[in-house]
Amino acid sequence: MTAACGSGEPAGAGEQVTPIRRAPTPDNEFKPVELEATVDRLVTEINASASRPMQMAIVLKNAAGFWAPVVTAANRALGELGVIGNVLGPVASSEDGPGSDELQNQQIEQAVADGAEVLGLAPFNDIQTAAIDEAVAQGVDVVTLDTDVAASKRSIYVGTLNRSAGATAGRTLLAMLPPPPGTVIIHGSIDTAGTSGLERTQGAQEVLQQAGYEVQMRQSNWNDTGETDDVDGMQALLEAADPPAVGMIGLFNISYRCAMAAEAAGKPDLPIVAFDFDPKTVDYLRQGRIKATHIQRQYYQGYLVPYILYGIKNLGLDATKKILAPQMVDGSQVNTGLDVVQADKIDAYNDFLGSIDANQ
Structure with missing residues (x-):
């Protein structure tokens, strides 16, 4: 699966682009107020800077079920940012061919070859370490989500601790x-x-x-x-x-x-x-x-990653980490937290998911 989002004609390097305007998130008892505030701070700092367009890729393990909200959120963020970007789901593996993790390594390599300057990645496991490090060696900033590869040279992990x-x-x-x-x-x-x-x-x-x-x-x-x-x-x-x-x-x-x-x-x-x-x-x-x-708030994982990548490229890694500080752990992990949903709150939680188009 490939879901493409893109901007119009790119502005020149260092030229101020149209300010980012996020779609508002309706109030609900499950709305993660601190995460929302962190994104708003990031948007404020990006809008105050001399931003520039870029190309990014978001490579996921899957595109359905648990991953459907990630796809929705990542595409929404790409559209709000106005960047050229793709959300890439899995490449089908054959019984005799390479496994999904090996195919994902090929996706990473191809995304970089196609011009991605930053990369969001939901890796399968540590087998992605070399592919991540190679992308970083070519000047591509990498942010992982859902599963971390802490031994790699990724900049930040976003997800559940x-x-x-x-x-x-x-x-x-x-x-x-x-x-x-x-x-x-x-x-x-x-x-x-x-x-x-x-x-x-x-x-x-x-x-x-x-x-x-x-x-x-x-x-x-x-x-x-x-x-x-x-x-x-x-x-x-x-x-x-x-x-x-x-x-x-x-x-x-x-x-x-x-x-x-x-x-x-x-x-x-x-x-x-x-x-x-x-x-x-x-x-x-x-x-x-x-x-x-x-x-696990996978919607917010998908939504945060493009914004963080955009911040790293336009504001710098240290400045982006400072903005993310309320959710940062150990200097490189962004904790998106958990929603604890009791059985009698199912309908309320479904209403919240529906309000942000995050139903699985």
């Missing part, structure tokens, strides 16, 4: 649990090759263990047979838990499988909290089977 997010989800579940002893099943990741999922899982695990609960882990499975394997595996953990299971927590967009496993184990009333806003997760929220979910 995974250990903190896992801890938040753990605390959400804690408020629903009886006092220990008890076992909590975590549907997360122990795969050291995927640091984001591992950190999120560790964050939840630490909170629950420190509160005195036993924790049993189930590695999430995204393969074709993953749903059956996950449900069967978690059912077995629930039935064998000693002390008995008192709650479950899912840390990815397939969190709804926790509710399926609890039903299969004859424990339909077990407290469950989830991640993301998959339609199946929403169905279980409406039924009261999942008590709360945690949304």
